[in-house]
Amino acid sequence: MPTIRPSTDADLPAITAIYGHHVLHGTGTFETTPPTEAEMAARRADVLAKGLPWLVIEDGGRVAGYAYCQWFKPRPAYRFSAEDSIYLHPEAAGKGLGRQLLSALIDKAEAAGVRKLIAVIGDSANAGSIGVHRALGFKQVGTIASCGWKFGRWLDIVLMDRVVGAGDGSSPEA
Numbered sequence: 001m002p003t004i005r006p007s008t009d010a011d012l013p014a015i016t017a018i019y020g021h022h023v024l025h026g027t028g029t030f031e032t033t034p035p036t037e038a039e040m041a042a043r044r045a046d047v048l049a050k051g052l053p054w055l056v057i058e059d060g061g062r063v064a065g066y067a068y069c070q071w072f073k074p075r076p077a078y079r080f081s082a083e084d085s086i087y088l089h090p091e092a093a094g095k096g097l098g099r100q101l102l103s104a105l106i107d108k109a110e111a112a113g114v115r116k117l118i119a120v121i122g123d124s125a126n127a128g129s130i131g132v133h134r135a136l137g138f139k140q141v142g143t144i145a146s147c148g149w150k151f152g153r154w155l156d157i158v159l160m161d162r163v164v165g166a167g168d169g170s171s172p173e174a
Helices: 009-025 037-049 097-111 127-135
Strands: 003-006 054-059 062-071 081-088 116-122 139-150 153-163
Touching: 003 097, 009 037, 009 054, 009 062, 009 081, 037 054, 037 062, 054 097, 062 097, 081 097, 097 127, 116 127, 127 139, 127 153
Parallel strands: 081 116
Antiparallel strands: 003 054, 054 062, 062 081, 116 153, 139 153
């Protein structure tokens, strides 16, 4: 049975390896050089320092994926909108783990005060990421064509969003 929990420092080697695989072999991220474990630790620390969630899913005793959200933009007016990121170990794909992990992230984001989650999905052919987001209530709100160059070809990004909690139905500062 998979377990979803907050990430720890001990998860950083697995997180770094999972992301490194996607950087080198996938189009879901437009990074082209895998970050070091120290860089991933700094990214995680930044997310956690902002009171936002960084989760892992364990399956069979190992980290099978991770997800986190980060403020969408640094300006104060965006302080209730966050961008989600989710990455699975390649052997974990297609097992429903992404859906479980993203669902847990949505709950934790709401608890952190997020009212809107935004997915910026690399590659309009990224059916797995688009599908898991759609299954959890995200709506496609746009595509930016040919804005990234990776693996010798132009790639789109797909923009999706989802209301979290009360969304814009009430003031978040009440």
